[in-house]
Amino acid sequence: MFQAIPTPKGDPILSLITEFRNDPRDQKIDLGIGVYKDDHGITPVMQAVTLAEQVLLNANGTKSYQGLTGDEQYNESITQLLLSGTSALDRCATLQTPGASGALRMLADLIADTAPNSTVWISNPSYVNHRPIMEKAGLTVKEYSYLDAQTKAVDEDAMLAQFAALGSNDVVLLHGCCHNPSGADMSLEAWQKIAELANKQGFLPFIDIAYQGLGDGLEEDTKGLHIIANQVDEFVISTSCSKNFGLYRERTGAALIVSNTLTAAMNSRAKMCELARGSYSMPPAHGAAVVDTILRDDNLNAIWRKELTAMNTRVNGLRAALVQEFQAATQSNRFDYFGEHKGMFTLTCISNEHIAQLKEQFGIYIVGGGRINVAGLNQSQVKPLVEAFVSIGA
Ligand SMILES: Cc1ncc(COP(=O)(O)O)c(C=O)c1O
Structure with a gap:
């Protein structure tokens, strides 16, 4: 029955994850998959979630x-x-x-x-x-x-x-x-x-x-x-x-x-x-x-909102840093859009050639179309990212 099924092409984002994982360079940067990461590159379990899980565990509910x-x-x-x-x-x-x-x-x-x-x-x-x-x-x-x-x-x-x-x-x-x-x-x-x-x-x-x-x-x-x-x-x-x-x-x-x-x-x-x-x-x-x-729960709700605000503050801080670094490196406002965009992503619209160059020359992994997961960056990666963009003329 299944012999005629062709080998799939592979999901472009998932294959990028594998490529990134196998890249031996220390300075590599993963801006592909759309998950939030903290300053240590971890996608953390929120504290409110852990506390709620404890409440549920203690309540000893049913799995029916x-x-x-x-x-x-x-x-x-x-x-x-x-x-x-x-x-x-x-x-x-x-x-x-x-x-x-x-x-x-x-x-x-x-x-x-x-x-x-x-x-x-x-x-x-x-x-x-x-x-x-x-x-x-x-x-x-x-x-x-x-x-x-x-x-x-x-x-x-x-x-x-x-x-x-x-x-x-x-x-x-x-x-x-x-x-x-x-x-x-x-x-x-x-x-x-x-x-x-x-x-x-x-x-x-x-x-x-x-x-x-x-x-x-x-x-x-x-x-x-x-x-x-x-x-x-x-x-x-x-x-x-x-x-x-x-x-x-x-x-x-x-x-x-x-x-x-x-x-x-x-x-x-x-x-x-x-x-x-x-x-x-x-x-x-x-x-x-x-x-x-x-x-x-008022208490858990307040903890969750605080954590969410902290996530936002981190991403907005990265956006502000990107705008500043780009302005300094290009002497222009060409990249100010990083500061105007909302949420985790920014679409840079850079060419496929530039995306390939960023990966090959700098170990910077971006998905097709040029979407950058700003929420996957940390402050120490802002300058190298900007320098890489400028050096390839993106
Ligand atoms: C716009 C949009 N809709 C829906 C989804 C799917 O979300 P979920 O993980 O809850 O299935 C995503 C996930 O990235 C998304 O970006």
């Missing part, structure tokens, strides 16, 4: 099945974290999923099941997995203009002009904050215009928010989302606890459906349960229990 919707307490907590204070709260139904990836897929399956002729519009560029997830669910995928490669900012006029031509068969996939891979977020004015266009044209906003708290702060990062939540009847959200709780491998996320009535939202969630039953059935329990324990 949880049910198709996952942990309902977690669903409630994560909904509050995203939509608290908005009019969407009482017409929202939430499903715990295996990461935001699981949420993206379940929502895509729901859309494909309900409106199979839908086209999903993703930003150009977008998270590397958006297209395959949507396509594997059977949906048509098209791209909308997003990043201006020259300014490294969002070309809002071009993007909005495209949205103005969409209709009720269209789904617009937006990054809630900290756009991956570019780091360029749109203005609140653009969010407002999207809300108006969604109402006028009838397209469905699909907001993927995988980095809440890693941009300007937990509440600030939902400002765009809240504009949609308060003004648009129907939209969906995929969210992740991989980055902001550091729970990458625990596969903790959620899919939220907001409709004009709670009944419609709950029926949609029930449909997703049926679809999940046909694949992974139920989400894993541990990560969700940890998140819920943190969000329900």
